[in-house]
Amino acid sequence: MRPILALGLAAAALPTATALKVGANDAWIEHTPFGYSHKNFYKGDASIISGGVASLASGAELGGNAETQGLKQYVTHKNYRLIYIVVEATYRLVANKASGIKTLADFKGKKIGTFSGSSAQVFVDTLLGSAGLERGQYSTVSGGMCMRAPCGANTFPSQLKSKAIDAFGCWETAVELGIEAVGEENVVVFKNASLYREIYSLYATTENLKNANTRKQIVQYVKALNDTLDVFRNDPEKVYPFVAKECGVDIPVLRKVWPEHKWGPGDMGEGLIDFLEREDKYLAKVDKRKEATREELKRFVDTSVYEEALKL
Numbered sequence: 001m002r003p004i005l006a007l008g009l010a011a012a013a014l015p016t017a018t019a020l021k022v023g024a025n026d027a028w029i030e031h032t033p034f035g036y037s038h039k040n041f042y043k044g045d046a047s048i049i050s051g052g053v054a055s056l057a058s059g060a061e062l063g064g065n066a067e068t069q070g071l072k073q074y075v076t077h078k079n080y081r082l083i084y085i086v087v088e089a090t091y092r093l094v095a096n097k098a099s100g101i102k103t104l105a106d107f108k109g110k111k112i113g114t115f116s117g118s119s120a121q122v123f124v125d126t127l128l129g130s131a132g133l134e135r136g137q138y139s140t141v142s143g144g145m146c147m148r149a150p151c152g153a154n155t156f157p158s159q160l161k162s163k164a165i166d167a168f169g170c171w172e173t174a175v176e177l178g179i180e181a182v183g184e185e186n187v188v189v190f191k192n193a194s195l196y197r198e199i200y201s202l203y204a205t206t207e208n209l210k211n212a213n214t215r216k217q218i219v220q221y222v223k224a225l226n227d228t229l230d231v232f233r234n235d236p237e238k239v240y241p242f243v244a245k246e247c248g249v250d251i252p253v254l255r256k257v258w259p260e261h262k263w264g265p266g267d268m269g270e271g272l273i274d275f276l277e278r279e280d281k282y283l284a285k286v287d288k289r290k291e292a293t294r295e296e297l298k299r300f301v302d303t304s305v306y307e308e309a310l311k312l
């Protein structure tokens with residue numbers, strides 16, 4: 001009798017831990033620390049579901065997405081919080097020299113591949129905006145994503161090569177594949193991380209952060225993720241096979257684009273608020289809505305989970 005009774009008591013004393021569901025797009029390099037952590041660092045139960053920050057509305061406790069999607073969702077979901085920065089990725093804009101592009105000003109009248117409504121579009125508009133070009137002075141077209149060569153005819157790297165587009169800007173490994181398709185000597189590459197970088201973050205809802213049990217799990221999750229990112233930052237050779245398999249990319253290409261990824265923890269201070277404020281102004285204009293106030297953006301960024309994780 002005794003062992004069984006003891007077991008029953010121990011089970012009753014445990015808080016009910018549900019498995020955490022993390023919404024993320026599994027095609028992207030940025031999301032791979034989640035799975036790596038589930039395998040190697042996070043002690044609880046967690047799984048990835050296809051999605052992103054929007055998954056918070058359909059049962060996920062956590063979501064991973066660029067700040068762009070976070071800001072877009074925040075418009076109608078004021079209960080969403082950005083709780084941790086997983087990676088800051090410098091996007092690149094690659095142009096075919098044959099199109100006569102040497103500087104950002106040369107993009108006037110050019111055809112640029114990007115993904116409408118995504119962080120890639122924010123990047124392209126922001127970068128070209130810094131050279132005084134406005135939307136309408138260049139055209140943007142969408143195309144297929146390619147993460148591994150050979151790239152299909154309808155994807156950006158192939159379109160750059162066939163001159164169907166003059167340039168394209170988005171996340172990796174597509175840009176690297178574009179450079180390789182046309183030849184390093186035949187392209188010019190633009191980037192400016194202080195103007196625009198993707199801030200791929202982890203999001204949760206205020207409801208889940210207020211629930212003591214769920215919050216505890218989320219704090220432990222962030223702690224494990226932070227430990228994971230030490231490996232991503234300092235020992236990348238160890239994670240390349242996992243990342244390559246998860247998103248279907250080749251390791252030599254991955255190795256080349258790794259320096260464009262600054263793995264967390266990111267700085268969630270005033271600099272982030274400034275960055276979000278600038279981007280939200282831009283998004284509000286494009287989406288024809290009211291911009292979030294600085295106070296609202298300050299509420300959107302919740303550093304308390306990370307601060308608790310520091311005490312573990």
Ligand SMILES: *[C@@H]1O[C@H](CO)[C@@H](O)[C@H](O)[C@H]1NC(C)=O
Pocket residue numbers: 130192193194195
């Ligand atoms: C990046 O953009 C900032 C802000 O516009 C600018 O001050 C800086 O010179 C740019 N850096 C490069 C390398 O162009």
Ligand SMILES: *[C@@H]1O[C@H](CO)[C@@H](O)[C@H](O)[C@H]1NC(C)=O
Pocket residue numbers: 222223226227230264265306309310311
């Ligand atoms: C996250 O990692 C950084 C870099 O290793 C470290 O300085 C920081 O204390 C870690 N934070 C947590 C919550 O573990």
